[in-house]
Amino acid sequence: MRFYSDNNATVCPELLAAIRDANAGPTRSYGDDRWTEALGAAFGEFFGTRTTVFPVTTGTAANALALATLVPPYGAVYAHDEAHVLRDECGAPEFFGGGLRLVSLPGDGARIDAATLEHALDAHPPSVHTVQPAAVTITQATELGRVYRPDGIAALAALAHARGLFVHMDGARIANALVTLGCEPADITWRAGVDVLSFGATKNGGLAAEAVVFFRDDLVRDFGLRRKRAGHLLSKSRYAAAQLLAYLADDVWRRNAAHANRGALAIGAACGATLMEPVEANEVFARLGEPAKAQLRALGFEFYDWGASGSGEARFVASWDQDPAEIAAFCAALGALPACRGTKSP
Amino acid sequence: MRFYSDNNATVCPELLAAIRDANAGPTRSYGDDRWTEALGAAFGEFFGTRTTVFPVTTGTAANALALATLVPPYGAVYAHDEAHVLRDECGAPEFFGGGLRLVSLPGDGARIDAATLEHALDAHPPSVHTVQPAAVTITQATELGRVYRPDGIAALAALAHARGLFVHMDGARIANALVTLGCEPADITWRAGVDVLSFGATKNGGLAAEAVVFFRDDLVRDFGLRRKRAGHLLSKSRYAAAQLLAYLADDVWRRNAAHANRGALAIGAACGATLMEPVEANEVFARLGEPAKAQLRALGFEFYDWGASGSGEARFVASWDQDPAEIAAFCAALGALPACRGTKSP
């Protein structure tokens, strides 16, 4: 039973059907097709504002292309120390950005707050000798399964904009965040000051379907050329676009994310005192100890080690397609661990 | 009726079925799945030698990643002046290769012969002041719908290797070339001296399924890191891998390519004296004159302008899924053009 990653999940039926339906006959390539052309309107409706949308196949590509479009080669991009762009993209932002620099910031729950960014900006005033502060990137939901609330984003974005920085959001799990927050998509994106969004659908039921969503036309700049140059302009763009359209239609995104979040909440509850972070999306972090982890694995549960080697920490991810019986079995196994039966530490 | 590009085609039923079949339940991500792990053996059998295989989603990514792995940033890559890497990838090889240089060479049918490469190498002996000759890349079938024969590749590769250059093949339409040549896949690849191959399936029935095939283990080097860093490591790798496996199995590649080639041969014959290049794959180039082109378009035929503006040249591409009735209609329309009824010029 896999609680390793939502990347382990299957493609949801609605998106698979969309691929099949888009396969009816020849069409123009490289995005001059009716599916790709419909993305702007579909995302516009979803976000309640005008958008320019580019499908890509991976979140790493989405993030790196977005940042490279916003930031010059000598630019600094502020990111949380746990951020996927820093930890899990093999330096893609630096590569796409011609050598830009990611500057690591601390923050609770893998979130950056405005004061932290302000402090970092003040500590090193730019000159010809320094990299130039250019953008901040935040992840929603974060790499620790937490969410940014609209006011937190707004405060950070206000500071960033006042200092001449753009605001990028890595929305690899934005659907999970939206389900938790119960707010409008606009509330945690453009309305709060996000300029460009990496919109993820792959983890939540897509095949390889991500999108870069620009909320400001003037920031699109040369994104199209950069995408092509990076090998991320799909000749058969329709199949990615059709997935994204299906994902937004009929609340597929919401149903899938709600299922995953419910699974995580159940697991989080079962972790009891070992829980490291409140569960606000579909990821759970627990400090079980190495023996308990080994015990769970012996029972057939697969999951990701967290923290430094020997830390006893683990990450559990619930997916859109997770079998409720698996969730129940896992919760039972967790509940049987002595560590999880104690009182939750604050 | 579209003769614009084989990128306009649909996904073939066998590959769509493979995607569906791979969707049975959770699996490991990022290529640690049984489909991706089976690629080495499947391509090994196809080529009759040991291979290391990496799926990617676009041919541009395949080419640029392969070249960047083989060539240092100050390296020179020799390519035909019509090559896709030079004309149609927005500088992807330069981007991935950290600023490597593509050096343009002439040659009949968009093919480079050994003497031309030798002349280019001799004209500018390398020193600390120059870029360093590092690789040659050839396209099979070429951008003018021609094929390299095994001995032509072998002669070029022998020279390249003698001069310390690697040999890369852009096999975006390798299936079409194989059908025309009737030879073994090995004959035009590793046995003739190709070191690394961009193996294309997308144009010939895939959804977004290409592969980089290494015929020498020692050249794989850091390809895996470069792919990840470029956002081309798919989290749900199984869907690309499953397509590639289905493509090689049961001769799907051959049936699809044979269909496309037959269409192109019929169109080529109908072009009569206007035909610019012998038809050896699924592309046809004809010098119809602008009025005839306009006439065909008025009849509902879509195709790509070739050559300089006003040259009267056109490119027609037949696809794996082209309706035979469309082919017949197009041949009839071409046959009715006065220009095509004349005697073929040499």
Added chain:
Amino acid sequence: MRFYSDNNATVCPELLAAIRDANAGPTRSYGDDRWTEALGAAFGEFFGTRTTVFPVTTGTAANALALATLVPPYGAVYAHDEAHVLRDECGAPEFFGGGLRLVSLPGDGARIDAATLEHALDAHPPSVHTVQPAAVTITQATELGRVYRPDGIAALAALAHARGLFVHMDGARIANALVTLGCEPADITWRAGVDVLSFGATKNGGLAAEAVVFFRDDLVRDFGLRRKRAGHLLSKSRYAAAQLLAYLADDVWRRNAAHANRGALAIGAACGATLMEPVEANEVFARLGEPAKAQLRALGFEFYDWGASGSGEARFVASWDQDPAEIAAFCAALGALPACRGTKSP
């Protein structure tokens, strides 16, 4: 006796004195000194227009930084096939430019004419799949010792600007060209449409003193950051600046170049029928045959082989400090060669 390169020459007394005079006491670093600050006015007076000037230590740095500032990473820069940027900078423009592409053009005397550029631009209309035409770079005097006349530059620049390209001049030997043309510096630079100039002084008496001269303020952009990032912002900038000021003052540039040109003209005349290009600066190209070259070398004359191996071609460069007795000796030796005594071929 060295006719190998003007890079073999010494530093002229006026510039050495300027270094010594600038060494009087502490001053601000990184260009905040009175010498560097005086460059704008000095070059402004020299060119008769407002300029922004940045000293650097090499011509390669000047060219690559200028082009990288003008051109995006996916941009195409048109250059003559013999251009230093293409042949002798180990890919510096591609490196500084984040992978930009140099496109090679033919042309008499290593000069590009407007029609050739126009043809190249028309042959490959830009799209999302192509690199984007962005600049043309010309060398004055050219790598074949020829000069562009003001009207030739103006015609080329007018076309370039009409097509949205910037115009860069590699002026490694601009002083030699000015002496030959007898025109104002403005006539072959901004007044003819040059946007940015690499102004060379090193070959003509400097220690390591080049400058990038912007004739349009709006094109300076982020040049200062790019220079620093490339390690070309000198902490002790005053010594480079002081040289440049001395070079422009009291016609040092003109006297030095005139001396070198006179030497080259004498050598060119002595080459007789073997002369390959009219002598218009301080470089001479002759097709002497390999035996004659060996004979000259046996007499102690050092020079550079030109053309392909065994072509019998040679390049002779006269320097600002060339001993007239050496020139006379060399002319005598050339005159004694049978090949040079014949009638000049057209």
Added chain:
Amino acid sequence: MRFYSDNNATVCPELLAAIRDANAGPTRSYGDDRWTEALGAAFGEFFGTRTTVFPVTTGTAANALALATLVPPYGAVYAHDEAHVLRDECGAPEFFGGGLRLVSLPGDGARIDAATLEHALDAHPPSVHTVQPAAVTITQATELGRVYRPDGIAALAALAHARGLFVHMDGARIANALVTLGCEPADITWRAGVDVLSFGATKNGGLAAEAVVFFRDDLVRDFGLRRKRAGHLLSKSRYAAAQLLAYLADDVWRRNAAHANRGALAIGAACGATLMEPVEANEVFARLGEPAKAQLRALGFEFYDWGASGSGEARFVASWDQDPAEIAAFCAALGALPACRGTKSP
């Protein structure tokens, strides 16, 4: 009176004389001259081991070229948070290194200790998703005017090598460190495990004279091509090389550094309780408070603000050519400040 930076200083007479002496007549360019060719032996004697040496004009170029030669584009270079490469080179290492990443580490006196590096390496085990640990760079003397002792370097280098990392030293002020330590140059470089050194002479009396010194032949790799490609191969290399030869000869480096260090020690003593770091080279850091700083400036003393805006911190640098009377005047002014008269805090 300037205590702003040792970059404000003049060129010392011995090095100016060396430039003049090297100006005797024509010679080969691009390093094929007797001065450049003598560098290997001169540095070899200085360090007591075989070296390969490349002159460059700036420390930023030296650092960035050295790191780019050692580290792949997806490599991580560990550096102290105060390091010049991180704070003062506008991202040069990232640019030269094709997008490599600098990872910031803490440490007393701007020094990295082995345990800190080990902790950082253990915290993020490398995988295909991460940048790959590749090198550590340390500065001698550090950016806080401290020195690494031989055993500290040896411990760090042993760990680095055990983990597959190379060790680079930014020796912009290595002469000042050597004077303080009183050890052999070998003791803090190759003998302690340093693989490649940026050897600085500019701050200590040079015009624009730095060198990259390789202590291992196999690490030189393609440094020569990278230097050329970056515009840092000087055509008139002899003038840089002659300076470096003169700098090593007759203990010029030692006399100059000893003078600067003596100045700094006197200033440091005068700072009394405000001194922030022990003075171990030619830099002094003091927490004077903003009013005291303003007072000193009103008296005509120029210096650099340190720390965050309003921190009251200042940096004073003594140069090789600092007038002893200026030092005395400055010490007197400092001594008159109430803050400096108190007891030194630990």
